Amino acid sequence: MSDANNAALGRTRWAIAEGYIPGWSNGPEPELQSHETCCILNAGSTDAQISLMLYFEDRDPQGPYLFTVPAQRTCHKRFNDLQDPAPVPRGVGFSCMIDSDVPVVVQHTRLDSRQAENTIMTTIAYPL
Numbered sequence: 528m529s530d531a532n533n534a535a536l537g538r539t540r541w542a543i544a545e546g547y548i549p550g551w552s553n554g555p556e557p558e559l560q561s562h563e564t565c566c567i568l569n570a571g572s573t574d575a576q577i578s579l580m581l582y583f584e585d586r587d588p589q590g591p592y593l594f595t596v597p598a599q600r601t602c603h604k605r606f607n608d609l610q611d612p613a614p615v616p617r618g619v620g621f622s623c624m625i626d627s628d629v630p631v632v633v634q635h636t637r638l639d640s641r642q643a644e645n646t647i648m649t650t651i652a653y654p655l
Contacts, residue, residue, distance in 0.1 A: 536568075536570045536571065536630060536631075536632060537568070537569075537570070537627075537630035537631045537632040537633075537654070538630055538631070538632075538654040538655065539626065539627050539628065539629065539630055539631070540624070540625070540626050540627075540654070540655040541624070541625040541627075541631075541633040541652040541653065541654055541655065542622070542623070542624055542625075542652060542653045542655060543565065543622060543623045543625070543633070543635045543652045543653070544622045544653065545620075545622065545635075546563050546581075546606065546620065546621040546622060546623060546635075547563070547618075547619070547620050547621070548563055548606060548607055548615060548616075548617050548618070548619075549617065549618065563605070563606040563607070563615075563635070563636070564603050564604060564605050564606065564635070564636040565579070565603075565604050565606070565623070565625060565633055565634070565635055565636075565652070566601065566602070566603045566604075566633070566634040566635075566636060567596050567601065567602045567603075567604065567625075567627075567631050567632070567633050568601050568631060568632040568633075568634075569596040569597065569598060569599065569600055569601070569602075569627075569629070569631050570599060570632070571598060571599070571629050571630065571631075572598050572599065573598055573629050574595050574596070574597050574598050574629075575595065575596040575597075575598075575627045575628065575629045575631050576593070576595055576627065576628045576629075577593065577594050577595065577596060577602075577625060577626070577627050577631075578590070578591040578592070578593055578625070578626045578627075579591060579592040579593075579594075579604075579609070579623055579624070579625050579626075580592075580623060580624045580626075581615065581621045581622070581623050582621060582622045582623065582624070583619065583620070583621050583622075584620060589612070589613055589615075590612065591612075592609045592611065592612070596627075596631065603636075606623075625652065632651075633651070633652035633654075634651050634652060635651075635652050
């Protein structure tokens, strides 16, 4: 596939309506730490400047969290690791909007290790 085709792969705005990081985990960290992740594919030839905003039921939005996904690369950004402007709260449901200045593809993954029988869930984010 030519780079011209790759440049158009994806969208510039994505939503993940469901997010939750448990307050505790079962198993060694970081491998089995409960987490939420947005996996971002930038197949184009230009670095993607990403802005991520969190939304909650009972408090004001939090963010933006800003980072770069280099051209023709992928980034698996754990919400647990987001610190600036504030850590993502544990044990609180949230949603997020992801904006990019170039088209990207976003997938959402969760590992919930609160019990010894771990579970992982993944789904494509909603392209807007």
